[in-house]
Each structure stands twice: as C-alpha cells, then as structure tokens.
Amino acid sequence: MVPGPDGTRSGTLAAPTAKLTQPRILFAKTPEEVRSFSGRGLAKVRALRDAIVRAEGPRTLGNTLEPYDDLSLRLHELQALPKFLSDVHPDSGIREAGDVAYQAADRLATELSLDRELYETFAALDVSSEDEATRYAVAKILRDFRLAGVDRDEATRAKVRALRDEITTIGQEFDRIIREDVRSIEVDGPEALEGLPEDFVRGHPPGHDGRITITTNYPDSIPVFRYARRDGVRKALMAEYLNRGHPKNLDVLARLVAKRHELARALGYESWAEYATADKMVGTARAASEFVEKVARTAEDRARVDYEKILARKRQDDPRAERLERWDLNYYTELVRADSYAFDAKRLRPYFEFGRVRDGLFEITGRLFGVRYLRVTDVRVWHPSVEVYDLFQGRRRLGRFYLDLHPRKDKYGHAAAVPLVLGVRGAQLPQAALMCNFPDPRAWDGPALMDFAEVETFFHEFGHLLHVLFSGGVRWAKNSAEGIEWDFIEAPSQMLEEWVRDPEVLRTFALHHDTREPVPTNLIGQMRRAEAFGRAYEVQRQLLYATLSLMYYTRDPGALDTTAVLEEAHARFPLIPHFEGTHFQCSFGHLNGYSAIYYTYMWSLVIAKDLFGRFKARGSLLDPTEAARYRTIILGGSERPAADLIREFLGRDVAFDAFARWLREAG
Numbered sequence: 001m002v003p004g005p006d007g008t009r010s011g012t013l014a015a016p017t018a019k020l021t022q023p024r025i026l027f028a029k030t031p032e033e034v035r036s037f038s039g040r041g042l043a044k045v046r047a048l049r050d051a052i053v054r055a056e057g058p059r060t061l062g063n064t065l066e067p068y069d070d071l072s073l074r075l076h077e078l079q080a081l082p083k084f085l086s087d088v089h090p091d092s093g094i095r096e097a098g099d100v101a102y103q104a105a106d107r108l109a110t111e112l113s114l115d116r117e118l119y120e121t122f123a124a125l126d127v128s129s130e131d132e133a134t135r136y137a138v139a140k141i142l143r144d145f146r147l148a149g150v151d152r153d154e155a156t157r158a159k160v161r162a163l164r165d166e167i168t169t170i171g172q173e174f175d176r177i178i179r180e181d182v183r184s185i186e187v188d189g190p191e192a193l194e195g196l197p198e199d200f201v202r203g204h205p206p207g208h209d210g211r212i213t214i215t216t217n218y219p220d221s222i223p224v225f226r227y228a229r230r231d232g233v234r235k236a237l238m239a240e241y242l243n244r245g246h247p248k249n250l251d252v253l254a255r256l257v258a259k260r261h262e263l264a265r266a267l268g269y270e271s272w273a274e275y276a277t278a279d280k281m282v283g284t285a286r287a288a289s290e291f292v293e294k295v296a297r298t299a300e301d302r303a304r305v306d307y308e309k310i311l312a313r314k315r316q317d318d319p320r321a322e323r324l325e326r327w328d329l330n331y332y333t334e335l336v337r338a339d340s341y342a343f344d345a346k347r348l349r350p351y352f353e354f355g356r357v358r359d360g361l362f363e364i365t366g367r368l369f370g371v372r373y374l375r376v377t378d379v380r381v382w383h384p385s386v387e388v389y390d391l392f393q394g395r396r397r398l399g400r401f402y403l404d405l406h407p408r409k410d411k412y413g414h415a416a417a418v419p420l421v422l423g424v425r426g427a428q429l430p431q432a433a434l435m436c437n438f439p440d441p442r443a444w445d446g447p448a449l450m451d452f453a454e455v456e457t458f459f460h461e462f463g464h465l466l467h468v469l470f471s472g473g474v475r476w477a478k479n480s481a482e483g484i485e486w487d488f489i490e491a492p493s494q495m496l497e498e499w500v501r502d503p504e505v506l507r508t509f510a511l512h513h514d515t516r517e518p519v520p521t522n523l524i525g526q527m528r529r530a531e532a533f534g535r536a537y538e539v540q541r542q543l544l545y546a547t548l549s550l551m552y553y554t555r556d557p558g559a560l561d562t563t564a565v566l567e568e569a570h571a572r573f574p575l576i577p578h579f580e581g582t583h584f585q586c587s588f589g590h591l592n593g594y595s596a597i598y599y600t601y602m603w604s605l606v607i608a609k610d611l612f613g614r615f616k617a618r619g620s621l622l623d624p625t626e627a628a629r630y631r632t633i634i635l636g637g638s639e640r641p642a643a644d645l646i647r648e649f650l651g652r653d654v655a656f657d658a659f660a661r662w663l664r665e666a667g
C-alpha cells in the first residue's frame with residue numbers, strides 16, 4: 001500500500017487494483033464449512049500477530065502497521081461474516097456454527113486488544129512525519145489498546161478477557177431470543193381488519209377456520225398499529241409485540257448489564273455508560289445525558305400540544321378517554337393527520353410497490369452521487385430472494401452489496417446495514433449487506449406495497465450502505481467504516497431519509513403500481529404538512545429509549561429491576577404511555593448492540609439536519625455540486641475525525657439551530 005501524492009486525505013476512491021472476491025462463506029452449505037473458515041482464519045491472524053511481534057530492527061509502517069492492517073481486515077471478516085450468517089441464514093446448523101465462529105473471533109479480538117507485546121510495537125512506532133491519515137489511524141489503534149486495558153496488570157487483563165467473552169455470549173443469546181420470537185395473534189375474519197389498506201386485507205385471506213393470522217413482523221405490525229380501527233386488534237398485537245423476548249430475556253439482560261458494569265469498573269470507569277462514551281463524539285455519559293435533557297426541553301412544549309391533539313381525536317371515538325394508550329399512538333396520530341391535513345397515508349401505498357421503490361432508490365442515489373448499480377447474477381447466495389449488486393463509478397467498480405430484504409422464519413427481524421468486508425485502497429473493495437423486512441413480492445397476493453415508513457427505512461439503511469461503500473477507499477483499515485465515530489454514523493443514513501420526503505425526488509419514482517401515474521403533487525404536499533405533525537412527540541419517544549439505554553448502563557446492577565427502570569423512564573417522559581404488563585426491554589435489541597448509546601440517533605439527527613441545510617439552501621436536493629461535495633467530504637472522508645469533516649462541509653462547527661427549527665416547524 002503506497003500513500004497517494006495528495007497526502008491521501010478524504011474522498012480518495014478505491015484504486016482499480018483493489019480486489020473483489022466474494023467471501024465463500026456467504027454460500028456455505030454446511031456448518032463444517034463455517035468451522036473450517038473460522039479455524040483457518042484464526043490461525044492466519046495468529047501467524048500475522050507473531051510476525052509483527054517478532055520483526056527485528058526499528059518499528060516501521062512496513063513491519064508493523066501494514067501487517068497489522070492485514071490482520072485487522074481478516075479479523076473483521078472472521079467476526080462480521082459468521083455473525084451475519086447467524087442473523088440471516090435459513091439453516092439453523094449454519095446459524096449456530098456462525099454463532100460459535102463469531103465467539104471464537106471475538107475471543108481472539110479481545111486477546112489481541114490486551115496483547116502487551118503487540119501494543120508495544122505500536123508504542124515504539126514513530127509516525128510523526130507520516131501523513132494525517134496514518135497518524136489518525138495509529139492514534140486510534142493506540143487509544144483502543146488503552147481502552148481495552150492493555151496497560152493494566154496481568155490480573156486485571158485476565159479478568160477483562162473473561163468478562164468480554166461472557167458478554168459476547170450473553171449478547172448473542174439476547175439477540176437470538178428476540179430473533180426467534182416472532183409472535184402472532186388470530187382475529188376472527190376480514191371485518192377485524194377494518195381500516196387496513198385493501199392490499200393488506202387481500203394479502204391476509206382467512207384460513208380454513210375463517211380466522212386470520214397477523215404476526216409481529218413489520219409488514220404486518222406497522223399497518224395494523226397505524227390503521228386497524230379495532231382497538232382490541234391493535235392492543236392484542238401490541239401486547240405480543242412489546243413482549244417479544246419476555247420472559248427469557250429478563251434474566252439475559254440482567255446478566256448482560258451486570259457483566260458490562262463489572263468490566264467498566266475493572267477498567268477504572270464509573271459505569272459502562274462512561275466507558276462506552278469515552279471514544280464517541282459526545283465524550284462522556286454526563287454529556288450524553290445533558291444532550292438528552294437539552295433536546296427534551298426543546299421538544300417538550302410542542303410535544304404536549306401534539307399529545308393534546310391526538311387525545312382530542314381519540315375522544316371523538318371515546319368521549320370518556322382520559323389518556324392515550326400505547327396502542328393508540330400510531331393510529332390516532334394518523335387520524336389527526338387525516339383530519340387536520342386531509343392526508344391519508346394509505347393513499348400513498350399504491351405508489352410504493354417494492355420493486356419500483358428499490359429501482360427508484362438506485363436511480364436517485366445514482367444520479368446524486370454519479371454512480372450506477374449493476375446486478376450480479378453469477379454468484380451463489382444464502383437464500384433465493386437475495387440480490388447482489390456491484391457499485392460502479394464509470395467503469396470503475398467501487399464495491400459490492402447484498403440485499404436481503406424480506407422476512408422469513410428465524411431471520412433478524414429489524415433493519416440494518418452490515419459492513420461485511422472492509423475496503424482498503426489498493427487491497428480490497430468494500431462489501432456490505434442490508435438485512436430488512438419489507439413486503440415480499442413473492443409472498444403476497446397482488447403487488448407488494450410498502451408503507452411510507454418502510455420506504456423511509458429503506459432509504460435510511462441504504463444511506464448506511466453507501467457510507468460503508470464510499471468510505472472504502474482509505475489507506476488503512478482503521479480509517480474505514482469500522483473506525484468511524486459511532487455517534488456520527490446515523491447522520492448519513494438520516495440524511496438520505498430527507499430525499500424520500502422531497503416532491504421533486506418522489507415524482508421520479510413513486511408511480512402508481514397499476515396506472516403508472518406519478519404520485520400527485522398535492523398528495524405529497526399534504527404528506528409533508530401532515531408529517532410535520534407529531535414530530536416533537538416522536539422525538540420524546542426516541543429520548544425515552546435513549547434515557548432507558550443510559551439508565552440501564554449507569555445504575556448499579558446489583559439491585560437493578562429492568563421493568564421498574566422502564567417504568568421510571570416512562571415517568572420521565574409522561575406523554576409516552578407505558579403498556580402495563582409488557583416488557584419492551586426484552587426485545588430492545590439495541591441494548592446489546594448499542595448498549596448505553598442509543599442517544600446516538602438523536603445526536604446524529606442534529607448533525608444531519610445541519611448538513612441538510614446546505615442542500616435546502618441550494619433549492620434542489622438533486623444539486624450535483626453539493627452532492628459531490630457531500631460524497632467526497634462526508635461519505636468518503638473517514639480518514640479524519642467526524643467533527644473535522646463537518647467543519648469542512650459547513651465551513652463551521654455543527655450547530656443546534658437547524659434541528660430546533662425543524663422541531664418548531666412541527667404541527
């Protein structure tokens with residue numbers, strides 16, 4: 001790997017020589033293949049580690065950083081690929097082998113993070129005369145060694161090692177229980193589906209006993225919570241939805257929180273929240289809490305107005321209603337939008353047929369960023385519904401991605417973008433995947449129509465995917481997608497959501513599945529006005545989740561009752577009703593993956609609103625100059641700290657005003 005003539009800062013693309021090899025493990029047929037992939041990979045990583053430590057003479061990039069980079073790329077794949085298989089593979093044997101392989105890779109990662117000899121090779125490496133990107137990468141490597149506890153005594157390191165292994169296993173158990181706990185209710189016939197869109201009713205014909213099954217999967221639950229007129233149907237499904245993972249995960253979560261607390265204390269931190277925020281933009285748990293408070297204060301008055309409007313609408317149906325229930329929120333919010341803004345979200349569905357949305361997303365982002373997507377059909381995949389694409393700029397391939405977009409049994413039930421292979425200039429091209437749960441054209445009777453919220457999710461996750469692919473041209477693995485500050489990564493994804501709300505953009509691809517007419521402009525206008533309603537209220541809900549994640553990881557876990565804390569968090573945000581008898585924390589998957597840092601969504605949203613201001617000022621979201629700057633500086637710029645990229649893009653530090661203005665526009 002050779003440095004570029006420009007000091008290899010932001011926005012350098014993958015050189016044509018970078019390799020693209022589809023990881024064979026993605027089409028493993030047997031658990032044995034997963035085991036052997038893991039075994040060989042771990043041995044190779046160990047050999048690389050030994051070679052670095054044994055190298056003689058002064059420490060150089062060539063005998064230290066370069067082989068370490070190679071090691072990091074391999075280790076990433078040994079963790080990411082098996083974990084991915086355990087989330088998406090239809091075969092339970094392969095999923096289990098994936099879990100075991102991930103544990104083994106994670107154990108090795110922990111071991112290396114506490115490897116004093118390896119650490120000392122970096123401590124002895126002088127990079128003061130290297131370029132900025134190299135210094136940044138090495139600074140992060142040294143920081144991560146110290147955060148892991150490499151400079152602690154042997155007893156502490158042994159304890160840390162044991163705790164990390166336990167945490168990995170417990171976290172996997174937590175995720176698996178959620179993934180495998182898809183629940184359902186039965187209703188007594190089509191009349192129970194009153195209020196639901198026609199395509200949904202058609203897609204849910206009664207069984208031979210006349211009853212209709214509705215699951216907690218998103219293509220079912222999102223429309224039911226939004227549109228089902230029958231209170232009892234929404235309530236019954238919400239009870240199942242909020243109790244996924246219960247009761248099993250009560251104990252699993254308690255152990256997860258306790259072990260993380262113990263680990264943080266062993267490393268000299270007050271709590272896991274302190275530890276988890278130390279390498280983020282926010283810096284400390286206290287700053288994260290203060291940020292949550294600040295947003296809550298900004299949103300509070302408006303959220304109360306939203307609440308009163310929603311409650312008033314409920315009283316039209318039930319004059320004696322004193323408050324909103326958890327299963328009322330989406331439904332009555334939608335009705336307020338229908339009444340006050342003459343907007344009925346169901347009217348949008350015919351314009352969002354799944355395949356057309358996917359093609360539209362490609363077209364818009366292709367135009368915006370000067371790239372194109374080429375379907376790859378000659379590679380094997382883990383399920384026939386998975387689609388593979390290569391991302392091209394002109395004739396140059398920038399990376400590859402896999403779309404696994406529809407629900408099936410035992411698959412990960414939420415939506416996520418996963419970096420599978422990290423991109424490094426001249427070495428290998430980035431590869432990533434989306435795992436989502438959108439309506440499946442092959443499973444539905446009639447067109448697979450999406451709710452607008454699902455279209456937003458698609459754009460959101462695709463924003464992550466593009467971030468991973470566009471940041472794949474860096475010089476060092478430590479500066480690729482894996483090294484980006486975690487509380488920055490939701491900014492590019494939330495940015496891309498803005499495009500799907502824009503009339504100019506929507507008119508290009510939101511065509512009626514039957515008539516091919518573009519979505520009427522007045523319907524978009526109504527949608528945008530209606531969408532502004534309830535914004536502050538939704539922000540309160542997000543803050544409740546952020547508070548919950550901070551609370552679980554700040555408290556002394558000795559006497560922690562996670563259900564009592566859930567109630568306490570609701571008490572802090574009294575406008576968001578708690579559903580008595582449900583246990584949201586048991587299916588709150590972020591408590592494993594994000595642990596204490598759910599605040600990152602809101603933190604990134606403040607950044608996204610500020611960045612987006614530049615496109616707004618240009619008057620068109622399809623402005624090619626602004627898009628090119630955005631792609632180069634922000635999406636391709638991971639060789640510098642996020643705060644520096646923001647400063648370069650905006651010409652100043654990030655500010656709170658754009659976000660506050662967006663909240664005030666509400667209603």
Ligand SMILES: [Zn+2]
Nearest residue numbers: 460464490493
């Ligand atoms: Zn996201």
